[in-house]
Every structure is written in C-alpha cells, then in structure tokens.
Amino acid sequence: MKAVIVTIGDELLIGQVIDTNSVFIGQELEAIGCTVVEKVAISDTIEAIIDTMIRYQNKVDLVVLTGGLGPTKDDVTKKTLVNYFNDELIFNDEVFxxxxxxxxxxxNRPIxxxxxQQAYLPSKCTILFNDVGTAPGMLMVKEQTTFVSLPGVPYEMKYLVTEKLLPYIKEQFKLEAIVHxxxxxxxxxxxxxxxxxxQWEDSLQPLNIHLAYLPQFGLVRLRLSKTGSSVDAIEAEILQKIRELQLLIPEFFIGITNADSLFNEVVLLLKQSxxxxxxxxxxTGGSIAQKLTSVEGSSGYFKGSAITYATESKVNILGVQQQTIDTFSVVSEEVAREMAIGAKRIYQADLAISTTGNAGPLKGDGDAEIGTVCMVLAYGDQVESFTFNFGQPRNKVIQAAVEKTWxxxxxxxxNKQ
Structure with a gap:
C-alpha cells in the first residue's frame, strides 16, 4: 500500500511553523505496513490543493491531508473537497x-x-468524529485513491490518526509486513x-532489502528495511546480512538498535537497567541534562545536574581540588574525573557523566586547544576518561559533545545487559 502525506498552509512554506504532523503520520503509517512514497507541503489555496490531489489520483492508494480545516474563512479544504468530488456541503446534526x-x-462561551459552519460537511464523505476538537476528519474515495482530510492541530490530528484512520486502513487495505x-x-x-x-550492499539488492545511511556526529546508522508476507522470514534474512556485516567491519560495528536515535536507545536502556x-x-551548559529530561518518565532515571560553568563553581559545588586545576588545567581529564565523582556523590546516582572543554571562540580559563572537550563517565568505584577535539564552530563543539555522551x-x- 502506497501513501502520500500533504501538509497545507502558507505558515509551513515560510518556516513560521515547523511541520511535525507529517513526521508523526509517516511513522504511524509505516508501523502498520503502509509505504509513504512522498511528503509535500503546499499553500492553502483551492488551486494548490486540487492540483496536488490530481497529481496523486490513482497513483497511490492513500492521500492524507492535514491543515486547512477550522472555523476561519481561510480554511479552504472542505471547499476543495466539494469541488473535486462534485459534491455539496450539508449540515450534520451530530457534529453540530x-x-x-x-x-x-x-x-464556556456562546457558539x-x-x-x-464546522458542522457543514461534504455529503459524500465518511466523517471521522473528532472527540478532542471541533473540526472532524473527512474521508472520501475516488476511483483507486482514498483521500483523508485531517485538522492541522497536532493533538487533534494524532487522535484522529490513531483512533480513526489506522483502524480504517487495517480493515480496508491489504497490508504487507515491514521490518526495519x-x-x-x-x-x-x-x-x-x-x-x-x-559488495555487501550490492548483495542486498537481490533480496529486496533496502539500505539507508543515517550519519550523525561520530557515528553512522545503517537501516535495513524489507516488506513481505512474513515478519519471521524477513527478520531472518536481515539478521543474516547483519551478521555478515559484523564480520566485514568488526572494528566499527557496535550493535543493533530499532530506536529512531541513539539518544532514545540510551533512554530505553536506562529504563530497562x-x-x-x-x-x-x-x-555543554546543561544541554545533556535538558535532553535527558525531555522525555516522559525521566524522573525514574535522572537524579540531577550541576552546571558548573565557572572554574570556581567546580571547586565550590562539585568539590574539584584547586590543586588539580592548577596542575592539569580546568580542561583536563583529571578535572572532569573529579567533576563526575562529585556529581555522582552529591546526587547519589549510579552513574555520572561530566564535560569540561574549550568550545570557543576564546580559550577562557583552560590551556587546551579550542574545540577540546574532556569527558568522564563514573560508575561504581571506576571511571572512564575521554578527550576529543571537535574543531569549530562553537555550536558544533557543544552538539558533538552531547552526541558523544549518548x-x-x-x-x-x-555491556551491562
């Protein structure tokens, strides 16, 4: 089954609003075996919407449109559907x-x-009742393509996708198994x-296994994907190719993860452990702590953070010895070691990780070269120390240090598993 996601709104085109809807919809469709072949953002005009619908008519099975639904005059999707399906708007008592x-x-205000006007809907549409908002979703079929129009408000869209659209797709379409x-x-x-x-990559093609390169700071993720009739058979094929890959690049091979990022894998492992x-x-100025606390349930594994940016705060808060700083410089593995041990002690945590570096553009109190970051992981009575140079500019150094943390x-x- 092939699908296209269309996001509607000038605010998306000019960057005033960041499109998160298509990300969510794509993930949900892919999870049930629906292949998203294209995502497109268009202006909220009748001409643009109709042109887009014509473009995908009978070329894909499903077109999901978000945005352009609501009480204001500039929401034109309903008018477009009426035009495209040669239909008319009728008043729906239940929606009203x-x-x-x-x-x-x-x-608590008068209607x-x-x-x-939101109760006026195309007569030919199947209504997707919106229990969390005022704008219902609408589903209409023309020839070989199903068109679904959803509100652009994210929490309303998510409700309609999970509670209305996905059950409809599972019931109406024949879906293949998909494994990543x-x-x-x-x-x-x-x-x-x-x-x-x-050569290994070439060997994937006869098996219809798709390979995608997903580079990040300091690592490359390789995603292998295949669709078919049997999940077990697909997994067996992919795992065999992964074993071959491990033998081919043992010094670079780390492991298998199905999380969408290394950070999410770390969170999962923290919760499991x-x-x-x-x-x-x-x-890093608290960037690591901010990321760790950005997900639900972080209180279960995160104890606290000391953002000791100034040299004296490392001494006064974390208990770093002034002699250590004088001997080795504030940007050193020795100082990072005492920082990590101090944080582990203060917050009574099982693990602690520290960062100290010269992010630039000036050296500050440290003697190390700009771009240098020293990091230490403390656990039990042991520590692991690391020194990196991430170059410049400043933002790259900070981001790279955060990614290296994961x-x-x-x-x-x-290794603890």
Whole structure:
C-alpha cells in the first residue's frame, strides 16, 4: 500500500511553523505496513490543493491531508473537497451538537456562526468524529485513491490518526509486513564506510532489502528495511546480512538498535537497567541534562545536574581540588574525573557523566586547544576518561559533545545487559 502525506498552509512554506504532523503520520503509517512514497507541503489555496490531489489520483492508494480545516474563512479544504468530488456541503446534526457542547461546555462561551459552519460537511464523505476538537476528519474515495482530510492541530490530528484512520486502513487495505533493523557503526565516515561495504550492499539488492545511511556526529546508522508476507522470514534474512556485516567491519560495528536515535536507545536502556544518572556540565551548559529530561518518565532515571560553568563553581559545588586545576588545567581529564565523582556523590546516582572543554571562540580559563572537550563517565568505584577535539564552530563543539555522551552511555549500558 502506497501513501502520500500533504501538509497545507502558507505558515509551513515560510518556516513560521515547523511541520511535525507529517513526521508523526509517516511513522504511524509505516508501523502498520503502509509505504509513504512522498511528503509535500503546499499553500492553502483551492488551486494548490486540487492540483496536488490530481497529481496523486490513482497513483497511490492513500492521500492524507492535514491543515486547512477550522472555523476561519481561510480554511479552504472542505471547499476543495466539494469541488473535486462534485459534491455539496450539508449540515450534520451530530457534529453540530459536539461542537456546541465543546464550545459552550468546555470553553464556556456562546457558539458563533463561524463555529456552526464546522458542522457543514461534504455529503459524500465518511466523517471521522473528532472527540478532542471541533473540526472532524473527512474521508472520501475516488476511483483507486482514498483521500483523508485531517485538522492541522497536532493533538487533534494524532487522535484522529490513531483512533480513526489506522483502524480504517487495517480493515480496508491489504497490508504487507515491514521490518526495519538499524546497525550502529562508529569511528568511520559515511563515504569510507560505503566503500568498505560496497559488495555487501550490492548483495542486498537481490533480496529486496533496502539500505539507508543515517550519519550523525561520530557515528553512522545503517537501516535495513524489507516488506513481505512474513515478519519471521524477513527478520531472518536481515539478521543474516547483519551478521555478515559484523564480520566485514568488526572494528566499527557496535550493535543493533530499532530506536529512531541513539539518544532514545540510551533512554530505553536506562529504563530497562534501573540505573540512575547525574551530570556535571561545563562547556555543554546543561544541554545533556535538558535532553535527558525531555522525555516522559525521566524522573525514574535522572537524579540531577550541576552546571558548573565557572572554574570556581567546580571547586565550590562539585568539590574539584584547586590543586588539580592548577596542575592539569580546568580542561583536563583529571578535572572532569573529579567533576563526575562529585556529581555522582552529591546526587547519589549510579552513574555520572561530566564535560569540561574549550568550545570557543576564546580559550577562557583552560590551556587546551579550542574545540577540546574532556569527558568522564563514573560508575561504581571506576571511571572512564575521554578527550576529543571537535574543531569549530562553537555550536558544533557543544552538539558533538552531547552526541558523544549518548555513544559513551550506550556502550556502557549495552555491556551491562
């Protein structure tokens, strides 16, 4: 089954609003075996929407449109559907009662004529009732293509996708099994890696296994994907090719993960292990802690963070010895070691990771070269120390240090399993 996702709105085209809807829809469709062949953002005009619908008519099975639904005059999707399907708008009592109840009951204000207009829907559409908002979804079929129009408000869209659209797709379409496996490699760039595994990559084609390169700071993720009738058979084929890859590049091969990022894999491993973590950050300025607390359930594994940016704060808060700083410089593995041990002690955590470095553009209090970052992972009575130089500019240094944190934690937590 092939699908296209269309996001509607001038605000998306000019960058005023970031499109997160298509990401969510794509992930949900892919998870049930639907292949998204294209995503497109268009302006909210009748001409643009109709041109897009014509473009995909009978070329794909499903077109999901988000945006352009609501009480304001610039929401034109309903008018477009009426035009495209040679239909008319009719008043739906059930939708009106829902809108009225929501506006007058929840929002505690009188319903307006503009709100009332949301109860007018194309007569030929299947209504996807929106229990969390006023704009219902609409589903209409023309020849070989199903068109679904959803509101652009993210939480309303998510509700309609999970509760209405996905069950419809599962019931109406024949879906193939789809399997993804992602391999982590480190210590080798994308282009050199591609050269080393060229023959192996060629061997995937006769098996209809698709390979995607997903590079990040310091690592390259290789995603192997295949669709078919049997999940077990597909997994067996992919895992065999992964074993061949491991033998081909043992020094760069880290492992298999199905998380969509290394960070999410770290979070999963932290939750599974039951271990707690604290951070002591200087040059990263709290970026590691912010990321660790950005997901639900982080209180289960995150104990706290000391952002000791100034040299004296490392001494006063974390207990770093002034003599250590004087002897080795504030940007050193020795200082990072005492920072990590201090954070682990203060927050009574199982693990602690620290960063101290010269992110630039000036050296600050450290003697190390600009771009240098020292990091230490403390666990039990042991520590692991690391020194990197991430070059410039400043933002790259900070981002690279954060990404390197996930790799350090991933290796440790994976070995603990």
């Amino acid at each position: 009662l829902h809108v009225k109840k929501l506006i007058e009951g929840y929002y 307006t004529e503009m709100n009332r 496996k992602t391999v982590l490699t480190v210590g080798i760039g994308e282009s050199l890696l591609a050269e080393k595994i060229e 039951g271990l707690t973590i604290a951070t002591a950050e200087s040059c 790799l350090i934690l991933y290796k440790y937590l994976k």
